[in-house]
Amino acid sequence: xxxxxxxxxxxxxxxxxxxxxxxxxxxxxxxxxxWLQQQELSDTQVNQRLEHVLSTLHDDKLYxxxxxxxxxxxxxxxxxxxxxxxxxxxxxxSAGRTTMCPTEVQYExxxxxxxxxxxxxxxxxxxxxxxxxxxxxxxxxxxxxxxxPDAMIxxxxxxxxxxxxxxxxAQTMGFHIAEDESQNGMRLAEDxxxxxxxxxxxxxxxxxxxxxxxxxxxxxxxxxxxxxxPELTLNMLPSAHAVLFILAADAGVTKSDIDVWHDxxxxxxxxxxxxxxxxxNKIDGLWDELRNAxxxxxxxxxxxxxxxxxxxxxxxxxxxxxxQKALLGKVRKDDKILERSRILALEEALGNEIIPAKREIVRxxxxxxxxxxxxxxxxIIAQRLKNAYEHMDELGGLSGKNMDxxxxxxxxxxxxxxxxEKSLQRFQATRSIFSQQTNILYTLLNxxxxxxxxxxxxxxxxxxxxxxxLKSAMEKFFKHAHGTMxxxxxxxxxxxxxxxxxxxxxxxxxxxxxxxxxxxxVMRYLREIKRLHDKHDEYMQGVSLVFTEQxxxxxxxxxxxxxxxxxxxxxxxxxxDNWLKTIMSPMESQVREHQVQLRRRLESIKRIHQASxxxxxxxxxxxxxxxxxxxxxxxxxxxxTKVLATLDYDNSRADRAAADTAx
Ligand SMILES: Nc1nc2c(ncn2[C@@H]2O[C@H](COP(=O)(O)OP(=O)(O)OP(=O)(O)O)[C@@H](O)[C@H]2O)c(=O)[nH]1
Ligand SMILES: [Mg+2]
Numbered sequence: 001x002x003x004x005x006x007x008x009x010x011x012x013x014x015x016x017x018x019x020x021x022x023x024x025x026x027x028x029x030x031x032x033x034x035w036l037q038q039q040e041l042s043d044t045q046v047n048q049r050l051e052h053v054l055s056t057l058h059d060d061k062l063y064x065x066x067x068x069x070x071x072x073x074x075x076x077x078x079x080x081x082x083x084x085x086x087x088x089x090x091x092x093x094s095a096g097r098t099t100m101c102p103t104e105v106q107y108e109x110x111x112x113x114x115x116x117x118x119x120x121x122x123x124x125x126x127x128x129x130x131x132x133x134x135x136x137x138x139x140x141x142x143x144x145x146x147x148x149p150d151a152m153i154x155x156x157x158x159x160x161x162x163x164x165x166x167x168x169x170a171q172t173m174g175f176h177i178a179e180d181e182s183q184n185g186m187r188l189a190e191d192x193x194x195x196x197x198x199x200x201x202x203x204x205x206x207x208x209x210x211x212x213x214x215x216x217x218x219x220x221x222x223x224x225x226x227x228x229x230p231e232l233t234l235n236m237l238p239s240a241h242a243v244l245f246i247l248a249a250d251a252g253v254t255k256s257d258i259d260v261w262h263d264x265x266x267x268x269x270x271x272x273x274x275x276x277x278x279x280x281n282k283i284d285g286l287w288d289e290l291r292n293a294x295x296x297x298x299x300x301x302x303x304x305x306x307x308x309x310x311x312x313x314x315x316x317x318x319x320x321x322x323x324q325k326a327l328l329g330k331v332r333k334d335d336k337i338l339e340r341s342r343i344l345a346l347e348e349a350l351g352n353e354i355i356p357a358k359r360e361i362v363r364x365x366x367x368x369x370x371x372x373x374x375x376x377x378x379x380i381i382a383q384r385l386k387n388a389y390e391h392m393d394e395l396g397g398l399s400g401k402n403m404d405x406x407x408x409x410x411x412x413x414x415x416x417x418x419x420x421e422k423s424l425q426r427f428q429a430t431r432s433i434f435s436q437q438t439n440i441l442y443t444l445l446n447x448x449x450x451x452x453x454x455x456x457x458x459x460x461x462x463x464x465x466x467x468x469x470l471k472s473a474m475e476k477f478f479k480h481a482h483g484t485m486x487x488x489x490x491x492x493x494x495x496x497x498x499x500x501x502x503x504x505x506x507x508x509x510x511x512x513x514x515x516x517x518x519x520x521x522v523m524r525y526l527r528e529i530k531r532l533h534d535k536h537d538e539y540m541q542g543v544s545l546v547f548t549e550q551x552x553x554x555x556x557x558x559x560x561x562x563x564x565x566x567x568x569x570x571x572x573x574x575x576x577d578n579w580l581k582t583i584m585s586p587m588e589s590q591v592r593e594h595q596v597q598l599r600r601r602l603e604s605i606k607r608i609h610q611a612s613x614x615x616x617x618x619x620x621x622x623x624x625x626x627x628x629x630x631x632x633x634x635x636x637x638x639x640x641t642k643v644l645a646t647l648d649y650d651n652s653r654a655d656r657a658a659a660d661t662a663x
Contacts, residue, residue, distance in 0.1 A: 010344070010347055010348050011210065011347045011348075011350060011351045012210060013351075014351035014352070014354075014355045015209075015210055015213045015215065015351075015355070016213070018213075018355045018358065018359065019213045019214075021359065021646065022057050022060060022362070024646050025057060025366075025643065025647060026054055026057045026058070028639070029050060029053050029054055029057070029370075029643060030054065031639065032050070032639045032640070032643060033047065033051075035635070035639060039632060041377055041380060041381075041632075041636075042377075043585070043589060045581055045582070045585040046373050046376060046377070048581075049369045049372060049373050050369070050373060052369055053366050056365050056366060057362070057366070060214050060358075060362060061106075061214045061215075062214050062215050062216065062241050062354060062358050063216045063218060063236070063239065063240040063241050063242075064215065064218065064240065064241065064243075064244070064350070065217075065218040065220065065237055065242070065243045065244070066217070066218065066243075066244050066246065067237065067243055067244070067245055067246070067260060067264055068220075068222070068245060068246035068247065068257070068260060069222050069256045069260050070096070070098070070099075070221065070222025071095060071096060071097070071098070071248070072246040072247060072251070072257075072281060072282075073093070073246055073248060073281040073282060073324070074099070074220065074244075074246050075091040075092060075093040075098060075099050075219055076089070076091075076093040076281075076323040076327065077244070077279065077281060077321070077323040077326075078091055078105070078217055078219055079091050079093060079323070080323045080327040080330065080341075080343060081326075081343065081346075081347060082105075082208065082210065082217065083208075084326075084327055084330030085330075086149045086152070087331050088149045088150075088331075089153070089327070090149070090152060090153065090156060091105075091159070092153075092157055092159055092160050097221070099159055099160065099219055099220070099221045099222075100159060100160055100161060100162055100197035100198070100199065100221055101120075101159060101197045101198075101199040101200055101201055101202050101221060102201050102202070102218060102220050102221065102232055102236070103159050103201075103218070103219040104201070104202070104203045104204065104216055104217070104218050104219075105204045105211065105216070105217040105218075105219070106203065106204070106205060106216040106217070107205055107206060107207050107208060107211035107212050109212060111205055112143060112205075113143065113144040113145075113146050113205055113206045114141055114142060114143050114144055114205045115141070115142045115144055115155050115156060115158065115202065115203070115204050115205075116136075116139040116140070116141050116142075116202065116203040116205070117139060117140045117141075117158060117198075117199040117201075117202050118132055118138065118139050118199060118200045118201040118202075119138075119140070119198070119199060119200065120196060120197055120198060120199055120200045122138060122200050123174055123200060124172065124173060126555075126558060126559070129200065129201045129231050130231065130235070132201075139203075142155050142158070143155075144156075144204070144205075146206060156204065158198075158199070158202070159199070159202050161197070161198035161199060162195050162196065162197055162198055163195075163197075164189050164193035164195055164196075165193055165194055165196060166194070167188075167193070167194050170194040170196055171552045172551060172552070172555070173196070174556055174559060175194065175552075176552070177194055197221070200229070201229075218236060218240065220232065222260075231563070235564070235567075237265070240275075241275055241354050241357055241358050241361070242275040242277065242350065242353055242354040242357070243265050243275065243276050243277070244277045244278075245260070245261060245265050245276065245277070245278050245279065246278075246279045247278065247279065247280050247281065248280075248281050248282045249280055249281065249282045249283050249285055249286055249300075249303055250282050250285045252303075252306070253306065253307055253310040258310065258311075275353055275354060275357045276317075277346070277349060277350065277353060278307065278308075278311060278317055278318045279318075279320075279321055280300075280303060280304060280307055280318055280319065280320040281321055281322065281323050282322060282323070282324070283300055283320045283321060283322045283342070284322035284324060284340075284341070286299050286300060287340075300320045304318045304320060319342070319346040319349060320342055321341055321342045321343050321346050322340070322341040322342070322343075323341075323343070325337050325338075325340060325341040326342075326343035328341075329341055329343075363647055363648075367647065370643065370644070370647065372518075372582060374636075374640050376585070376586055376589070377640075379513055379586065379589075379590070380589060380590075380593060381629060381632060381633050381636065382513060383512070383513055383590065383594075384593065384629050385626065385629050385630070385633070387593070387594075387597040388622055388626040388629060389626070390597075391597070391600065391622055392619060392623070394601065394605075395604060395605075395608075395615060395618055395622065397409075398605070398608065398615060403609070406605065406608060407609060409605055410602070410605045410606060410609055413598065413601050413602045413605060414602065417598045417599075420510060420594065420595070420598060423505075423506065423509060423510065424591065424595075427502065427591065430502050434495070434498070434499070434584070437494060437495045438495065438580055440491050441488060441491045441492060441495065441576060442576070444484050444488040444491060445488055445569060445572050445573050445576060447569055447570065450481075450484075450565075450566060450569050451566075453477065453480050454477075454562055454566070457473055457474070457476065457477045457562070458554070458558070460476075461473045461474070461554045461557070462554070464550075470550065470553065471540065474536070474557055474561075477561075478529070478532075478533045478536070478561075481529050481565050481568075481569075482529055482530070482533075485522050485525055485526050485529060486522070486526070488522055488572065488576075489520075489522040489526075492520035492522070492576070493519075495580075495583070496520070499517045499583050499584075500516070500517060502587070503515050503516070503517060503587060506587070506590070506591075510594060512590045512591075512594060515586045515590070517582075517583045517586075518579065518583065519579075520575065520576060520579040522572065525569075525571070525572050529565060532565065533561075535560070535561075536557070536560070536561050539556075539560075604618050
């Protein structure tokens, strides 16, 4: 493969700094994990959480999506930013509709370069693209010869494949058919058939420095095709770390551009503009031999103002570029053209936006796990230290006492031990109530139960002959989802209250540390279900229900709402699993520690009683134990500080570091 273009340095440096951050972090966590094991501080729970942190760091991917109405230059822009090093247009880009299916560009290290295509008919099965990823035999696979750009271009031309099929069949695949030019939808071809994409999804797997570091680029087809694949709208775009929305200077901001913006990007209330860049492409159309540079710039500025106003975003968020000239400039190594294309400002913004945003996400994902692990470790060390002191006090009290008193002490520790063992039995009984309670929670979140509900909804919709019937079946489904989720919240609260009681009792009776079990919140699932519900309502308002559309509507409902709600349930189950584990485990480790401590105390006094050890020897031994625990504490803190410092690594420092290496 040819060397990457040097003009890409900036974006690459951002990526390199990020990758380095990830690997330093992973190193710190691995070190901490090994150390905890050596010190016999960790248990399976702690190990699992650290494993989770490590795998999050390992399979980290960064998604950048390009979205726009057709022909605005998405594919050309991707070619210009990422693939100029091939010396040619790699992704097909031409007038009219070109890219026909969503196309992911990525690289799996060590794999053969290839193009994978998922046939459009796969929509009929109701299976999601995400699920199909696990079945390579369902995809048509074409090897890519990266050494020959021409052969590669030929292979990649498949992304533009279309086919003509009868109207009825297109509708069963969820395509909306446009009745005339003014409507959005698939067009009728001259032969009376409907032209649809041949492929549902494409994955290009090619080696490239940025892709190797986890970048995944998503090129999308124009508006109509976007709407037809709900997974794209509901999953892929919202979860992309950056979305570039492209407008063209020659077309201005049209109604369909605005539609794409509102339906697929918009500005999210919780994080306005974050990772969302607006590109005003094709500014070369404004270059004019008869106008001087100032005049051209004024015209560009005017269009930027206009665009910002239409989309209600700040002007500085609009990046004017010429993708075509940028590609030309890079291929010909003509710095003048490159500069005029203004692509470098966009690349810089992309690096500045996505890397910190991504770091933020990774940090959010990992922080929770790290905090829990660190707190659990601190708690154990604190308890061990407290135990050692108590033990020392107890022995100190024995000094100068006669054998009767010692015997009395021994009896007391024995009684303590017995009482503790009784509470342990009660604790075991609580466990069985705990598992009954968790079963109720799991039943509420059970996927099989949800599937039964889904099947019932499908049946109701199929036999329903009226619009009202369809609507009520769909409403019922949303209500069910919302209802069970709320029930789950109540059940989780009950479990929490119960565990708080158990913790409190142990704390009062045996002086165990004050641990507060964490909660299980279903807020974000409820919010997500509500969002889907709103989106569904909005969609329904715009639909005029003709009988023939019922099947398409049912299909759309299943693809855009049901599949997503099922995914929400899956997440809720996963989170409930983790929560239930964490709610029990601090208690369990405390109980274990306390048992060990009681046994030690008893042993000490026994030995002194039998005169096999002197009091001084025992106290000395305890002092050594205490010092060792303190040393352990210092060690833990310094390791944790190191990991947390890397985790909080602030972005301005990263940028400065990148600037330093560049200088
Ligand atoms: N003058 C000019 N033309 C451009 C520029 N960028 C893209 N084009 C042209 O615009 C047309 C559409 O570009 P594409 O890259 O195919 O656009 P797209 O957004 O990917 O379109 P679809 O794949 O159909 O959704 C092609 O003929 C490009 O050559 C540019 O910066 N300047
Ligand atoms: Mg395209």
